[in-house]
Each structure stands twice: as structure tokens, then as C-alpha cells.
Amino acid sequence: MTTNFRSIEDIPPPYRCIFQQYPCFNAVQTQVFDDALNTDKSLVVAAPTGSGKTVIFELAIVRLLMLNSTENIKAIYISPIKALCQEKLNDWHKKFSEFDIRCMSLTSDTDEFDPRCLLNYQIILATPEKWDVITRRWRDHLNFVRAINLFMIDEVHLLNADNRGSTLEVIVSRMKTIDTFVLNQGNAKIRFVAVSATIPNVEDIGEWIGPSGSAIHYKFSEDVRPVKLNKIVYGFTFHPKDQSVFKFDWSLNYKLQNLISKYSEGQPTLIFCSTRKSVEMTAKHLVDNLQIRLKQEQKAMLNEISSRLTDVKLQQYVMNGIAFHHAGLVRENRYSIEEAFRQGHIPILVTTSTLAMGVNLPAHLVIIKSTKCYDYSGGYKDYDEVSIFQMIGRAGRSQFDTCATALILTTAQDKAKYENMVACTQPIESNLHKHLTEHLNAEIVLNTITDLEVAMRWLSSTFLYVRAKKCPEKYKLPVGLTQEKIDKKLLEICQIDLNKLVGAGMVNINQCIEISPTVIGEIMAKYYVAFNTMKLFTKITGTEIMIQLLGIFSKCSEFSDIRLRTNDKKCLNLLNKHSTKETIRFPLSGKVTSSDMKVNCIIQAMLGNLEIHDQSILNDSSRIMRCCERLSKCLIEYLETRPNSYSALLNAIILAKCFKAKLWENSVYVCKQLTGVGQVFSQTMARAGLTSFKKIIDTNPRVIEMHIGRKPPFGNNIVEQAKGLPQYEMKVEKRDDVVFVEINLVNLQEIQAKCTVDLYSTMTLLVGDSDNNLIIYEKYSQSYMLDSPTITKIVKIENQDLESITASFISDDWVGFDCNQTLRIIEKASVVKPSPNKSKQTVLDMYMKQVKKRPKTNKKAVKANRTNSKIDIQQNKRNSAENVENNCVKKSEIENKILEVSQNKGNEQNKENKEDKIVCDEAVMSDINIQSKVDKLVEEMNDDKNYMNDINIDSLENALQELKENNFFEADSNTNKIESILQREDSPKKININKKRKILIGSKLSICNKENNQNSKKILSKKSKLSELNKKIELNKSIQNQNSETVTSTNCENLETKDPDNDRPYVIKEVIEPKNNTISNDSKDEANLLQNSFLEFYNDLWARINEFVGKTQVVV
Structure with a gap:
């Protein structure tokens, strides 16, 4: 049978070494051989996985070598899988290096490069996204695009992928536009060669990629596969209403033992799971439930492999012949497991589906456990066709097997879908219409689309146009439309997305229906930014600080596929908040609960040089930081076009530098x-x-x-x-109406001797004013600074009310030698605005809001203190009651006589003292009375524009709260006492109390009006005994007619002022005797006794008030 296959001898002698590892070409390669090697026709080949399609690309490259000199060769290889690009890079470098062919890989891991350097390479391998970025500016690199001879597309069935398929479709259509352009200039046309897994509509792809007419297409069945693959789909019962996807995935673990025993034949088995958690859970289930018979030499080899691993759980599993593999493992562990499985030492490997996209690990049996994978929008979705074919393509080891098996375990509802998929009966469809907005903008910026007519011509060059004609219902178009009506419907779809761009300010359409890009649209296309991300940037006000910009970056659409895993939360929360370890610079509120919070936390952890021990978070971090570099440059260029955005621009420039250096600017x-x-x-x-x-x-x-x-x-x-690092000094000086900004390179000689930084690295000079206007924005390379170590800029002050000017000299690559300075032009005096005269209810409302904001206190401690205070009060009341009881008879008689005198001779004085007199008839006060007194006190404080701080309010509130709880203290008396204390000269802060509430110091001091709150019950007890002395009062009526001064008052001249530092600046000097000695001797003795009793009571009162005031501070 091999006699019909083409021999390696059919290749010209200089190039046979490229295919020396093959004895001959297989069936697929043999049929395509002549068209691939001996013509320049475009090709599309659909063949099963593992049928040697890569050789077709190599034959096309040999065709270029046969016809052209090395310097005139430019071959582009496009693969959706980054690892496949790297694999082909290594392979082709070995095969073609002897022909002076240089290869270069461009993927997401590739740092920035100058597109002009591509001229130095003959074979360029790239992902669709990276090639999209390069060709969005192809008109700026005409020399390069004119040199392209061959465009190779691997895994072209990626067109069916929902997210990435549109990018592949756009770059192929763009290359067709470039091909037309170079042909019009007399250059050779570009040859397109595409290969795919087996698909039913390969002719549609041929019609699409053919520059003029349909390309030659080949379609091979599964029979040509070197290792026969048996594909089986199992459908299991799944009830979405009663059963979650996670539970269904877990239930499939119990199906694995029987399936492995039935199909593995003791050969290596590869099990694909959708998540890392499912991988480890499946591996654990198999270790616990599956017995693998291992030979002695196998056990010894597994022991050796286990000893090289650092993951304890993985070590234990490997000892049982089962291993797991995912991106959360450290690199060394992953490589050890891959190599051990490749050598056949590990019988069963459980891994994530991403392994199929990267490493080629063939197995005898492949099991896809569940076809549902996590969707980054928050739910679950089905595997796309590319992923399924990549996973089942791992089945079959050509050097060991003649047949292999691939099992797909799915739900009963999806069984028919996947049976059609693996039978290759499902056609490839376009997904361009789902992502048309960004791609339309890119073509408008490229001037590929200049009006609606040209837009329709561009649309007709896409795979979408080909499939819409053949299957209109798939794209929500009516069936049976003519070609003209289909074109009209597609143009309507195009107009909808154009209107989105116009509404966002990215595209302009004039009255002549001519389409032109705006600056915003050009920036969006240049930096390959998503439409929603650019809309987010346009909402920036221009005054944002760094923490706000971090929040904006975290919400960009580019991170929509970064999901917050359950296992990530512990590590992220420790990075966010920790009592002993260093945490992120701007802690997030609460716990990390969303994907954008995860992105924010990772960015800050990387910039803060914090240790991240979770490998999966480390893997996410490298991609996030690369993306942030690109987004920050986009934001900077956008803010340059915005007026009044100096603050946001300054912080964006600093943040961009931080992303590149992976350190904070003040680290x-x-x-x-x-x-x-x-x-x-x-x-x-x-x-x-x-x-x-x-x-x-x-x-x-x-x-x-x-x-x-x-x-x-x-x-x-x-x-x-x-x-060797530059050291700069900056001076900003004002001379008349001009500001001079001068920057000097201090260590010029050291830098000239040895410069640590790249001479092409740049410094940014940014000057802005206090009105947020950008005055100067310039860049200087380090080489320029070596030639001109002094920079002087002059800024003319046009606004005479300008407060300040700030200048910053910032490195775009390094942290640690920036300099900045602010020049104050006008010192604006701070104006203190008078507080409005608010109503007492407003003041109390504000106070209660502040109370709610205060931190919670220890309620148990407060309650205990309050209980102790009550006990002290009750003890003092008992002591006072005992003293009163001992002297109740004599004091009651004397008080009775004195009150009788007061009633007759002190009528005028009683009127004067009416406001301050204690009403002893009712010792129990109501809540309303308490509230009225609180309102009164707050209003009096407010009238004089004196406000109390939280400590004052707390003290007064606590005192009045005790008043309310004890319910025996008269509020009017308490208010007088507080006001009296606050008027003392040695009070903490002397204030002016409302003059309506004067305390009688200058004239007469009423003894009755100075009763202590704790002696209210004493007064009640006195009152009860007054009735017993009515008869004795009748005997003293003669005293009422005598002209004498009342003993209950004291003249102002009898008050002496003591040392102001004393806690009692005012004391009663003596009690004035009556002018006419008309009172009996007994009455005088009783009066003296009353005076002594009062002084004892007064001293006790004053001590308690001082104790209260000591806890209360009054702020003026």
C-alpha cells in the first residue's frame, strides 16, 4: 500500500533534509503534494487530527525557497494556540536555519517591538490577535506587506469560536485587501494555505480565501487517520431545575471506573475536566476508588517522580499511579508530570482542557468529563468545536497504537449535538456579526472603509457574507431573499454598529455619508482596545487620582475572562487586609467578592512587591500586568486630547511607569x-x-x-x-509674569562613563496649573539628555488669579529618580464661613447622625460603669439621708421659720429669682421636660456660635441620660449648675452663655435654688416635716413684721474672689446679721446651724459639679 505514497526522493535534493524523519508521505500529504509543491494556487485542506497536515505548510515554504532568494521570502503562519506557535518555531528553526531562514514568534508573551524589525525575518509565527494588532497599521509598513508571499492558517475551524473566530476572519479579509493593493502596484499575489480538522463545508472556506475565485480544497474522512479513532458520546440524565452543573460533573466521577476498565486496555488515559477544582476532585476520587496494578519497576519509577515534586497532594497521588495537571501548579511540577506521562510512567492523568491547547500529550484513551465549562459572564457554556477537536485529537499514539478511543461524557439533552460534531456534520459558521463594532472601527481608521458603499464591499470579502448567502436563517435573515436583498440586510447590520461608533464619538458621518474616524476611534484601534473599555475611558472627568484610575482599569472589558475562583479568595483577602503582614497600598472595602476586585488586588500586590503564594493568581498576574501597560498607554494618549485633564494625565503617566517597572512610584x-x-x-x-x-x-x-x-x-x-542612573534637579522660579522651569542632569560625567538605563528610554516633562490645565507635555530620551544636560522652559502667566504651577520630570521606565516641584503664585487666604443659625431640631439631627457614625463602644463595660455610678449615687443618698435624719427636727423648725420670713419680706426678691427657683412640689420629671432642657441647652450654646465636640456631647448626654434613668432630678436645677460651672474663670474654655440664664452672683445667691440633684429626696423629706411645725410657725408671726434683711440672701460685697487657679473661686464670706436684732437668740442659733448645714451641703455639691465638669470640655 505504501507504494502509492509519494517518496521523499520527489523533493529537490537541497530540501530533502527537511522531511528526513518520514519514510514517505502519507495519504493526505501524497494527494496534496503536487498542488502544494509545484503550483502557487491557494489551498484549503480538511483532514482528521494527527494526519500530518503540518507537512503541507512545509511543502509550501519549500516552494518559496525554490522560486525566491532568501531575502525575498516572507511567510506568515497563524495559529490560535500560543503553544503551537512556539512548537512550530522550535521545529522550523532547526529545519530551515541552514537555508538562512530566520523565524520569529509573535504572541501575547511577546514584548513590544518595532514592526520594521519584521523585515529581518523570513517566517513569522503569530496568533490571530497579535497579527490583527500589526496589520491595523499596515499602511505605515508598506515595505513589509509588499514582501509577504505566503499566508498560512492553521486550525481554520477556529472561525466557529464565539470570541476569537471574528478576529481570524477579519485578519484574513484584511490580507485579501492587502493582496489587492499589492497586485495593483505590480507585486506578486499572496498565496493562502489553510488547514482544518474535518469539516463539511470546506468549500465555503475555499470560496472565501481565494483571492480570485475559489481556492483548491481537499476534504478527507477519518479513514486516512494513521491511528484509527473510535469516538463515543455518552449522554447521562441531567435535570437543570433540580441539579446544578457542579453536581452533574461530580456524578460523572462514578462513571469513570467502569469506562477506564473497559476502554483503556491498561494503556495511558487522559481525562479532561473543565475546572481546576474538578481536576483535583476527580483525581482524589480515582485514588480512593480505582485500584491500579503496578509492576515493581513502575512503583520504583513513580517513587522517583514523586520525590521530585513539591506539591504534597500530588506526591501522594503519583504514588498510586494517578496525577493531576493544571496551571495552578508550579512550572517544575507541571513539566515533571508532562514528561512522566509522555514516557508512559503515569497510567492516568487528570487535567484541564487548556492542556489540549498547549502540550501534545497523546494517550490511548481520552475522556472528556462533562462538556460544560465556566463562562466568564458568570454561568456555564458548552465547549466550542475547536476545544472538542483539540481534546479528542490527543487520542492515539502513532508510534505505539493502531487504534485509540475518545469518550465524551455529556448530558442526555446534548448527546445528539456532540454526535453531529464529532461526525463532522456541523458546518463552520461566522461570528463576525457578534463583534462587528471594534472591527468596523479598525477598518475605518485604516481607510479601508470610507463610506457605506465601501463598507458593503468590505463586508462582501468576509466569511460572514459567504455563509449569509447559503444559510441566512443562521444570521436572522429571512429565507428566500435575493442577492440584492441579502446585501441590503447585511448593510443594515453594518449601519447599526456604525451608529454605536458615532454615538460614542469614535466615528463621524457627514451629509454625504462619508465615514471618517475621530481621534478617539484612532486611539482605540491603535491600542487594540475593546469598545466598552474605550467608552469607559471617555467618561473620565480629568480630575481622577491614582486610586480612581486603578478602579477604572480593573473594570476594563479586557479582563472580563478573569474570573474569581473560590480558591483565590483566601489569598486575595490576605493581600487586601492583614494585621501583621504588608498589604496592598489602597485596601478594598470589605472582602474580595468580584472579578474586578480580584484584578485590582492583583495589580496592587504586584506593584507593592508583595509575595503571592498562589500559583494560579501568579499566572493571572502576568497577563493582567501586560494588558495594563497597553491600556495605560491608550489612556495617556486619550487624555492628551482632553482639556482640563492635567491631574488625570499626571497620574496615568505615573501609573503606566509603575505597570512597566512593576513597582509603585514611591516604592x-x-x-x-x-x-x-x-x-x-x-x-x-x-x-x-x-x-x-x-x-x-x-x-x-x-x-x-x-x-x-x-x-x-x-x-x-x-x-x-x-x-549609572541619572540624577536630575529641578528649579521652578517666577520672574515678573513668567515662570522658568529648569532641569539639570547632575551626574553627567558618571552617566557618560557608564549608563545603566537604555539610552532610548524616555523622560516625560509635564507642567500643569492649579486650574487643571496642561501647559507642557514633552518627552526627552536619555541620549538627548546626555547631549543637552540642561532643559529650560518658559511659561507665561496669563491668568493673574492662578494659584500654583506644578512641574514633573518622570521616567517612563524606571522608579526612583523622578523629580517634581510646585510653585505657589498666589497664596489664597482661607475664608472661614460662619455657621448658619440652625434650629435646635436641626442641631440635634446632626448630632444624632454623628452618634450613629461613631465606632461601637464596649456595651458591657459601659453598662458596668453605669451600674457602678448608680451604686455610688445610692450610697451618697443613704449618707445624705442619715445626716438629714439626725438633724431633721432642728433643721425643719429653722427652715420653717426662715421660709415664713421669706414669704413676707422677700416678695420682690422672689419675683427676681423666679426664673431660678427650684420647684420642690414635683421631684419626678417627664421625658418631655428632659428633652426640652436638652433643646434649651443646645440652643443656648448655638446662639453664641459655640459648638461642643463629640466628647462634650458624650459627657452631657451621659449626664442627662442618668438624669432620665434616675428620674428624681429636676432638669432646671441641673441646667443652672452646668451653666454656672461653665461661667467660671478656670473652666476649660470660657464661653458666653445666653444672658437670659444668669446666675445670681453679683446680687443675691438663693440657697434654695442651689440644691444638689442627689438631695432632691432630702427636700421631699423636709417638706413632709414642715407640716409638723405649723404650730411653731404661728408662734413666730411677730418676726414677720420686723424690718430686716432676709438671712436667705447674701450681699455681693460679701463674696470674695480667691486664687483663680483654685477649684472654688467664689465662697461665702459670712452671713449678714439682720440690721435690727429682732430675732430671738434661739432663732439665731438655729440660723447658724442652718448656715453650717448649708455650707456642708454646698461643699459636697461643688465637689460633685467639679467632678462632672472635669469630664466635660467646651469648645469655643
Whole structure:
């Protein structure tokens, strides 16, 4: 049978070494051989996985070598799988290097590069997204695009993928546009070669990629596969209403034992799961429930493999012949497991579906456990066709097997769908209409689309147009339409997305229906930014600070596929908040509960040089930081076009530098940027105080080596690198109406001798004013600074009310040697606005809001303190009651006589003292009375524009609360006492109390009006005994007619002022005797006794008030 296959001898002798590993070409290669090697026709080949389709690309490259010199060859290889690009890069570099062919790979891992350097390479391997970025500016690189001879597309069935298929479709259509352009200029046409897994509508792809007419297409069945593949789909019962996807996935674990025993034949088995958690759970279930018979030499080999692993759980599983593999493992563990399975040492490997997209690990049996995978929008979706074919394509080892098996375990509802898929009866469809907005904008910026008529011509070059004609219902078009009506319907779809672009300010359409891009649209296309992300940027006000910009970046659509896994939360929450370890710079509120919070936390952790121990988060972080670099550059260029956006632009420039250096602009880990210093060494040096380049320069190299445990000349190298960094000084001065900004390179001689930074790295000069206007925005390379070490800029002040001007000189690549300065032009005096005279209810409302905002207190402690205070009060009441009881008879008689005198002789005085007199008839007060007194006190404080702080309010509130709880204290008396204390000269802050509430100090001091709150019951007891002395009062009526001064008052002249530092500045000097000695001797003795009793009571009252005031501060 092999006699019908083409021999390697059919290849011209110089190029036979490229195919030397094959004895001959197989069936697929043999049939395509002549069209691939001996013509320049475009080809489309659909063949099963593992049928040697890569050789077709190699034959097309040999065709180029046969017809052209090396310098005139440009072949482009497009693959949706990054790992496949790297695999082909290594393989083709070995095969074609002897022909002076240079290969280059362009994927998401590739740093920025100059597209002009592509001229130096003959074979360029790229992902669709990366090639989209490059060709969006193809008119700027005409020399390169004119040189392209061959365009190769691997896995063209990617067109069926929902998210990535549209990108592949657009770049092929763009290359067709380029082909037309170069043909019109007399250049050779581009040859298209595409290969795919077996698909039913390969002729549609041929019609699409053919530059003029349909390309030659080949379709092969499964019979040509070197290793026969038995594909079986199992459908199991699934009730979406009663059963979750997770539970269904878990239930499939119990099906695995029987399936492995039935189909594996003791050969290597590969099980694909949708999530990392499912991978580990499945591996554990198999370890617990599946017995694998291992030979002695196998056990010894597994022991050796296990000893090389660092994951404890993985070590235990490998000892049982079962391993798991996912991106959460460290790289060394992944590589060890891959190699062990490839060599056949591990019988069963459980892995995520992403392994099929990267590493080629063939197995005898492949099991796809559940066809549902997590969707980044929050739910679950089915595997796309590309993923399914990649996974089942791992089945069959050509060097060991003659047949293999692929099992798909899915729901009963989806069984027919996947049977049709693996039988290759499901046609490839376009997904361009789902992502048309961004791609339309890119073509408008490229001037590929200039009006609606040209837009329709571009649309007709897409795969969408081909499939819409043949299957209109798939694209929501009516069946049976003529070609003209189909074109009209597709144009309507195009107009809808054009209107979105116009509404967002990215595209302009004039009255002549001419389409042109705006600056925003050009920036969006240049940096390959999603439409929704650009809309997010346009909502920026221009005053954003760094923390706000971080929040905006975290919400960009580019991170929509970053999901928050359950296992991520612990690590992220520790990075966000921790009592002892260093955390992120701007902690997030609460716990990390969403994907954008995860992105925000990862960004800050990377910039803060924090240790991340979770491997899956580390994997996400590298991609996030790369994407942030691109987004920040887009934002900077957009903000340049915005007026009044100096603040946001400044912070965006600083943040872009931070993304590139992976450090905050004020980081203490600046030494991490030096060669030979990583995360651990930088943390050690920071703990040693080497937190700036200046400190490193001033430190002895031996000291540095001592801190980090390295030998000479490591310290010398670090110091020399730090000396080779530029040091700048900035001066900003005002002369008349002009501001001079001067920047000097201080260490010019050291830099000329040895410069650590790249001479092409740039510094940004940014000058803005206090009105948020951008005045100067310029960039200077380090090489320019070496030639001109002094920069002087002049800024004319046109606004005479301008407050300040700020200048910043910022490195775009390095952290640690920026400089900035602010010049104050006008010092604006701070104006204190008078507080409005608010109503007492407004004041109390504000106060209660503040109370709600205060931190919670220890309720148990407060309750205990309050209980102790009550006990003290009750004890004092008992002591006072005992004293009163001992003297009740004599004091009652004397009080009775004095009150009788007061009633007759003190009528006028009683009127004057009416406001301050204690009403003893009712000792129990109501809640309304308490509230009225609180309102009164707050209003009096407010009238004089004196406000109490939280401590004052707390003290007064607590005092009045006790008043309310005890319910025996008269509020009017309490208010008088507080006001009296606050009027003392030695009070904490002397204030003016409402003059309506005067305390009688200058004239007469009423003894009855100064009763203590704790002696209210004493007054009641006195009152009860007054009735017993009515008869004695009748005997003293003669006293009422005598002209004498009342004993209950004291003249102002009898008040002496003591030392103001004393706690009692006012004391009663003596009691004035009556002018006419008309009172009996007994009455005088009783009066003296009353005076002594009162003084004792007064001293006790004053001590208690002082104790209360000591806890209360009044703020003026």
C-alpha cells in the first residue's frame, strides 16, 4: 500500500533534509503534494487530527525557497494556540536555519517591538490577535506587506469560536485587501494555505480565501487517520431545575471506573475536566476508588517522580499511579508530570482542557468529563468545536497504537449535538456579526472603509457574507431573499454598529455619508482596545487620582475572562487586609467578592512587591500586568486630547511607569530594578534601610553583601549600577509674569562613563496649573539628555488669579529618580464661613447622625460603669439621708421659720429669682421636660456660635441620660449648675452663655435654688416635716413684721474672689446679721446651724459639679 505514497526522493535534493524523519508521505500529504509543491494556487485542506497536515505548510515554504532568494521570502503562519506557535518555531528553526531562514514568534508573551524589525525575518509565527494588532497599521509598513508571499492558517475551524473566530476572519479579509493593493502596484499575489480538522463545508472556506475565485480544497474522512479513532458520546440524565452543573460533573466521577476498565486496555488515559477544582476532585476520587496494578519497576519509577515534586497532594497521588495537571501548579511540577506521562510512567492523568491547547500529550484513551465549562459572564457554556477537536485529537499514539478511543461524557439533552460534531456534520459558521463594532472601527481608521458603499464591499470579502448567502436563517435573515436583498440586510447590520461608533464619538458621518474616524476611534484601534473599555475611558472627568484610575482599569472589558475562583479568595483577602503582614497600598472595602476586585488586588500586590503564594493568581498576574501597560498607554494618549485633564494625565503617566517597572512610584524596593536583584533580595535590602538609589550609592559594597549573603564583587556591581542612573534637579522660579522651569542632569560625567538605563528610554516633562490645565507635555530620551544636560522652559502667566504651577520630570521606565516641584503664585487666604443659625431640631439631627457614625463602644463595660455610678449615687443618698435624719427636727423648725420670713419680706426678691427657683412640689420629671432642657441647652450654646465636640456631647448626654434613668432630678436645677460651672474663670474654655440664664452672683445667691440633684429626696423629706411645725410657725408671726434683711440672701460685697487657679473661686464670706436684732437668740442659733448645714451641703455639691465638669470640655 505504501507504494502509492509519494517518496521523499520527489523533493529537490537541497530540501530533502527537511522531511528526513518520514519514510514517505502519507495519504493526505501524497494527494496534496503536487498542488502544494509545484503550483502557487491557494489551498484549503480538511483532514482528521494527527494526519500530518503540518507537512503541507512545509511543502509550501519549500516552494518559496525554490522560486525566491532568501531575502525575498516572507511567510506568515497563524495559529490560535500560543503553544503551537512556539512548537512550530522550535521545529522550523532547526529545519530551515541552514537555508538562512530566520523565524520569529509573535504572541501575547511577546514584548513590544518595532514592526520594521519584521523585515529581518523570513517566517513569522503569530496568533490571530497579535497579527490583527500589526496589520491595523499596515499602511505605515508598506515595505513589509509588499514582501509577504505566503499566508498560512492553521486550525481554520477556529472561525466557529464565539470570541476569537471574528478576529481570524477579519485578519484574513484584511490580507485579501492587502493582496489587492499589492497586485495593483505590480507585486506578486499572496498565496493562502489553510488547514482544518474535518469539516463539511470546506468549500465555503475555499470560496472565501481565494483571492480570485475559489481556492483548491481537499476534504478527507477519518479513514486516512494513521491511528484509527473510535469516538463515543455518552449522554447521562441531567435535570437543570433540580441539579446544578457542579453536581452533574461530580456524578460523572462514578462513571469513570467502569469506562477506564473497559476502554483503556491498561494503556495511558487522559481525562479532561473543565475546572481546576474538578481536576483535583476527580483525581482524589480515582485514588480512593480505582485500584491500579503496578509492576515493581513502575512503583520504583513513580517513587522517583514523586520525590521530585513539591506539591504534597500530588506526591501522594503519583504514588498510586494517578496525577493531576493544571496551571495552578508550579512550572517544575507541571513539566515533571508532562514528561512522566509522555514516557508512559503515569497510567492516568487528570487535567484541564487548556492542556489540549498547549502540550501534545497523546494517550490511548481520552475522556472528556462533562462538556460544560465556566463562562466568564458568570454561568456555564458548552465547549466550542475547536476545544472538542483539540481534546479528542490527543487520542492515539502513532508510534505505539493502531487504534485509540475518545469518550465524551455529556448530558442526555446534548448527546445528539456532540454526535453531529464529532461526525463532522456541523458546518463552520461566522461570528463576525457578534463583534462587528471594534472591527468596523479598525477598518475605518485604516481607510479601508470610507463610506457605506465601501463598507458593503468590505463586508462582501468576509466569511460572514459567504455563509449569509447559503444559510441566512443562521444570521436572522429571512429565507428566500435575493442577492440584492441579502446585501441590503447585511448593510443594515453594518449601519447599526456604525451608529454605536458615532454615538460614542469614535466615528463621524457627514451629509454625504462619508465615514471618517475621530481621534478617539484612532486611539482605540491603535491600542487594540475593546469598545466598552474605550467608552469607559471617555467618561473620565480629568480630575481622577491614582486610586480612581486603578478602579477604572480593573473594570476594563479586557479582563472580563478573569474570573474569581473560590480558591483565590483566601489569598486575595490576605493581600487586601492583614494585621501583621504588608498589604496592598489602597485596601478594598470589605472582602474580595468580584472579578474586578480580584484584578485590582492583583495589580496592587504586584506593584507593592508583595509575595503571592498562589500559583494560579501568579499566572493571572502576568497577563493582567501586560494588558495594563497597553491600556495605560491608550489612556495617556486619550487624555492628551482632553482639556482640563492635567491631574488625570499626571497620574496615568505615573501609573503606566509603575505597570512597566512593576513597582509603585514611591516604592522602597527600587533596587529590584537592578540586574541581579529580585523580589527576595529587594525585600532584604529594604529592611536594611537601602530604600533609595542614593542610599545604595552611599553604602559600602561589603555591607550590601553582608545583608543579602552574597560574595564580592556583587556589592560593587549593585553600587556601580546605581551610580549609572541619572540624577536630575529641578528649579521652578517666577520672574515678573513668567515662570522658568529648569532641569539639570547632575551626574553627567558618571552617566557618560557608564549608563545603566537604555539610552532610548524616555523622560516625560509635564507642567500643569492649579486650574487643571496642561501647559507642557514633552518627552526627552536619555541620549538627548546626555547631549543637552540642561532643559529650560518658559511659561507665561496669563491668568493673574492662578494659584500654583506644578512641574514633573518622570521616567517612563524606571522608579526612583523622578523629580517634581510646585510653585505657589498666589497664596489664597482661607475664608472661614460662619455657621448658619440652625434650629435646635436641626442641631440635634446632626448630632444624632454623628452618634450613629461613631465606632461601637464596649456595651458591657459601659453598662458596668453605669451600674457602678448608680451604686455610688445610692450610697451618697443613704449618707445624705442619715445626716438629714439626725438633724431633721432642728433643721425643719429653722427652715420653717426662715421660709415664713421669706414669704413676707422677700416678695420682690422672689419675683427676681423666679426664673431660678427650684420647684420642690414635683421631684419626678417627664421625658418631655428632659428633652426640652436638652433643646434649651443646645440652643443656648448655638446662639453664641459655640459648638461642643463629640466628647462634650458624650459627657452631657451621659449626664442627662442618668438624669432620665434616675428620674428624681429636676432638669432646671441641673441646667443652672452646668451653666454656672461653665461661667467660671478656670473652666476649660470660657464661653458666653445666653444672658437670659444668669446666675445670681453679683446680687443675691438663693440657697434654695442651689440644691444638689442627689438631695432632691432630702427636700421631699423636709417638706413632709414642715407640716409638723405649723404650730411653731404661728408662734413666730411677730418676726414677720420686723424690718430686716432676709438671712436667705447674701450681699455681693460679701463674696470674695480667691486664687483663680483654685477649684472654688467664689465662697461665702459670712452671713449678714439682720440690721435690727429682732430675732430671738434661739432663732439665731438655729440660723447658724442652718448656715453650717448649708455650707456642708454646698461643699459636697461643688465637689460633685467639679467632678462632672472635669469630664466635660467646651469648645469655643
